[in-house]
Amino acid sequence: MAGVPSEARRRTLADVARAVGLSVNTVSRALNGLSGVSEPTRARIRAEADRIGYLPNVHARSLVLGSRRTIGLVITNVSNPFYAELISEIEAHTSDAGYTLMLLLSDESESRELEAAETAVKSGVDGVIVVPVQGRHNPWASLAKAGIPVVVVNRELPDLKSDFVSTDNEAGAYAATCHVIDRGATSVVLIEEDLPISTIDNRVAGFRRALADHGMTIDDRSVVAVPTRRSARAALPWQADDSYRVAVDLLERGHRPDAFFVGNDYFALGLYRALAEHGLTVPDDVMVVGFGDYPFSAFLTPSLSTVRLPARQVASLAIRRLLARLDGDPPPEEPLSSYVPPELVARGSTRR
Structure with missing residues (x-):
């Protein structure tokens, strides 16, 4: 369909509006449950938003500028020494690149992981590095579909088309x-x-x-x-x-x-x-x-x-991979997978 955005960037209200041939104001009212939009039109707008992968962003600044210079990091347990090193290294690279790091914890809980994914979206993150819970549901697919780059660390998500970095x-x-x-x-x-x-x-x-x-x-x-x-x-x-x-x-x-x-x-x-x-x-x-x-x-x-x-090599590779995506490096036909060898x-x- 003409006007549907490419896979390389995050979807906006304007993308949905172009896809359905309506104004941004109408689309906004429909997706926010406001009056003045008929139910058939509202249903069509919601269906098209889901189809192209639009996710709402509550920060107006993100909608205007397209970026809040924020990277999300989602891990399972902050007391794990491996992840403590991971956080430190990623934060250093993030800061050097002019981004702010948002740390979110899942505590091996599927429900908390879903909350973390929703928080990342609502906070307007530019990209996410995640150590997934590997539960029955994969909340990260919706972010990738919406054009938010996702790099998965350590635990495999075969059904998610995203870069992967892990210890071997x-x-x-x-x-x-x-x-x-x-x-x-x-x-x-x-x-x-x-x-x-x-x-x-x-x-x-x-x-x-x-x-x-x-x-x-x-x-x-x-x-x-x-x-x-x-x-x-x-x-x-x-x-x-x-x-x-x-x-x-x-x-x-x-x-x-x-x-x-x-x-x-x-x-x-x-x-x-x-x-x-x-x-x-x-x-x-x-x-x-x-x-x-x-x-x-x-x-x-x-x-x-x-x-x-x-840990530091895995972290460095993961954040550099994400920053490359944010700088416009298009995703390959097949996501990149890297296994860093440990040392006995x-x-x-x-x-x-």
């Missing part, structure tokens, strides 16, 4: 598992959170691939799930006592592998205690390798071998 979780898990096998482990157990997200699925895949490549048995006891206790505004993304209880149960049932790989370094805290209470020393009796390399990991006794995550850090917990 599968490669990190593969390296961690191969590390303890190369140090002599003939049996390895992965302790991992049971949250249904792609980052965890990728770590499990890397772990399983490492075992298979070394001809080791993979059975129901190879992966132990820690029940998710994340709740709205949780103080920490993970709890060490959760991994402690899981490890105690495993050891008391007589299952003692040569090595444990834990999906995050917080779980290593609980695992260390469980092993000590059962008379097992790290690394002489059992090796332990973590994932995250959080500030405390080097100060454990013994210091924890772990996978260092490239060998310390005392695997040193035999």
